[in-house]
Amino acid sequence: GAVVSQHPSRVICKSGTSVKIECRSLDFQATTMFWYRQFPKKSLMLMATSNEGSKATYEQGVEKDKFLINHASLTLSTLTVTSAHPEDSSFYICSARAGDLTGELFFGEGSRLTVL
Amino acid sequence: GESVGLHLPTLSVQEGDNSIINCAYSNSASDYFIWYKQESGKGPQFIIDIRSNMDKRQGQRVTVLLNKTVKHLSLQIAATQPGDSAVYFCAENGGGGNTPLVFGKGTRLSVIA
Numbered sequence: 001g002a003v004v005s006q007h008p009s010r011v012i013c014k015s016g017t018s019v020k021i022e023c024r025s026l027d028f029q030a031t032t033m034f035w036y037r038q039f040p041k042k043s044l045m046l047m048a049t050s051n052e053g054s055k056a057t058y059e060q061g062v063e064k065d066k067f068l069i070n071h072a073s074l075t076l077s078t079l080t081v082t083s084a085h086p087e088d089s090s091f092y093i094c095s096a097r098a099g100d101l102t103g104e105l106f107f108g109e110g111s112r113l114t115v116l
Numbered sequence: 117g118e119s120v121g122l123h124l125p126t127l128s129v130q131e132g133d134n135s136i137i138n139c140a141y142s143n144s145a146s147d148y149f150i151w152y153k154q155e156s157g158k159g160p161q162f163i164i165d166i167r168s169n170m171d172k173r174q175g176q177r178v179t180v181l182l183n184k185t186v187k188h189l190s191l192q193i194a195a196t197q198p199g200d201s202a203v204y205f206c207a208e209n210g211g212g213g214n215t216p217l218v219f220g221k222g223t224r225l226s227v228i229a
Binding site: 004006031032034036042043044045046049091093095097103104105106107108109110112 | 148150152157158159160161162165205207209214216217218219220221222
């Protein structure tokens with residue numbers, strides 16, 4: 001199947017700093033990528049839809065100025081958590097479709113963010 | 117809003133037995149469903165999918181059943197193995213197009229050796 005890669009897999013940062021997470025589609029092009037957030041023992045919650053060459057679409061309740069999304073190329077989307085706080089600590093997962101745009105979403109391995 | 121949910125949050129089965137994980141969905145426009153497996157600290161892994169024009173689909177040791185009448189989805193795992201222990205999520209693509217998946221709450225499957 002298609003491969004989606006995330007980096008870093010784990011990151012620890014101090015409060016007030018910014019952290020960038022990269023999501024790459026390794027063997028396909030993705031005009032759209034989706035960013036999810038997952039708290040411990042909870043399900044995946046959609047944060048935003050990342051659109052190549054245009055602004056991301058954020059879900060209700062997600063602060064766009066805090067979670068900056070950039071989709072500069074067909075294989076890379078980045079999520080930057082700005083001025084991170086401990087409550088931003090979570091598991092962030094990106095996903096994309098390859099080929100069949102109504103079908104399976106391929107997920108990255110996730111990035112675990114811990115804000116001290 | 118419409119949502120996808122699961123009947124059982126946890127399920128424990130003996131190794132070798134069959135497992136059945138259930139999911140209820142409410143978006144009548146959903147036409148594509150997926151079951152994902154997620155191991156601790158990892159991203160979701162595709163297990164099996166089904167489109168709304170089918171009511172059953174089989175894979176290797178797994179079967180997905182779709183009952184559109186009652187908006188119910190189930191995942192059956194045959195001869196459950198310790199490696200099947202994980203959290204299982206159902207997800208729906210509400211109506212088609214390049215839209216994000218909506219995930220259910222998840223069921224933790226524990227296999228007892």
